[in-house]
Amino acid sequence: MTTRYVNSSGVRIAYEELGGTGGDPVLLVMGLGTSRFWWPDGLVDELVRRGFHVAAYDQRDAGESAHFPNQRAGSPLMKLLRRPTPAYRAEDLAGDAAAVLDALGWQRAHLFGHSMGGLIAQRTAIRHPDRILSLTTSSAVPSDVKGIRVLRYVRLRTVRAFTKLQHFPETHEGNIDLAMAIARLLAAPGQTIEESDVNAFVEKEAEHKVTSFRDDKAQSRQIGAKWSGGSLKQITAPTLVLHGEGDPLLRVRAAHDVAAAIPGSKLRTFPGVGHFLARKSWPAYATAVREVADQAA
Numbered sequence: 001m002t003t004r005y006v007n008s009s010g011v012r013i014a015y016e017e018l019g020g021t022g023g024d025p026v027l028l029v030m031g032l033g034t035s036r037f038w039w040p041d042g043l044v045d046e047l048v049r050r051g052f053h054v055a056a057y058d059q060r061d062a063g064e065s066a067h068f069p070n071q072r073a074g075s076p077l078m079k080l081l082r083r084p085t086p087a088y089r090a091e092d093l094a095g096d097a098a099a100v101l102d103a104l105g106w107q108r109a110h111l112f113g114h115s116m117g118g119l120i121a122q123r124t125a126i127r128h129p130d131r132i133l134s135l136t137t138s139s140a141v142p143s144d145v146k147g148i149r150v151l152r153y154v155r156l157r158t159v160r161a162f163t164k165l166q167h168f169p170e171t172h173e174g175n176i177d178l179a180m181a182i183a184r185l186l187a188a189p190g191q192t193i194e195e196s197d198v199n200a201f202v203e204k205e206a207e208h209k210v211t212s213f214r215d216d217k218a219q220s221r222q223i224g225a226k227w228s229g230g231s232l233k234q235i236t237a238p239t240l241v242l243h244g245e246g247d248p249l250l251r252v253r254a255a256h257d258v259a260a261a262i263p264g265s266k267l268r269t270f271p272g273v274g275h276f277l278a279r280k281s282w283p284a285y286a287t288a289v290r291e292v293a294d295q296a297a
Helices: 041-049 076-082 090-104 116-127 147-153 156-162 172-186 195-207 216-223 253-261 279-295
Strands: 004-008 011-019 024-029 052-057 109-114 132-138 239-244 266-270
Touching (some): 011 041, 011 090, 024 116, 024 279, 041 279, 052 090, 052 279, 090 109, 109 279, 116 132, 156 172, 172 195, 239 253, 239 279, 266 279
Parallel strands (some): 024 109, 109 132, 132 239, 239 266
């Protein structure tokens, strides 16, 4: 697939179509500090088989999209606590998704966001309700919870483990080792992580000369983007909330609170599934996205 770019209020955003031309449009939104290449090919294939035309993009400050100048910043967790002047607003992140829809020629689309991508998907559905056919938010916190209150959902032991992963050398082999360490941190206890799946992410990133999880300052800017928009109760699109019951990063309570706040939404949790989008969960996730999309028909 070929990378394309769109100008979103002066910021260059990278995106690409992943397959299923002629199907129902679905835009994928990946999480904090992560490129679009971390969407597993197998999950994309499952979506295509269920009748979707799939596209994905890189958030600003990630992947092949524009990166902002570095400022003094600590870890993403400290950014959340201190909340200095942000480099951009959370509304801008939602605007990037809308700009990609424009570039694709999609007046309306289904939206599937994972982790912080789920947070952005929620806010896109609030800010651009006329563009969203259905919303699937996966492994994400409620988008209208601000500041330190987010910590009620976060497992700090896992966050601390992330801060110890900076020792991997910035080589191809080091990037593979880092990606595997992250995948294992995000897996549920006993959940199988296929090394070939993780290697595929790193190989695709290497082809495009990008790496994920290497830039703490970029992650701090993303997580520090302030939201002054509306609340989850304003979402009118058919909504599905997904969460792995074995998620080692975010408590399942986050999904319950998201679902409780969005009128008419449905909640599905999966035993033995973590924060990482592992192979065993792909068919169930794709089927769930198809089911909520059918509600918008």
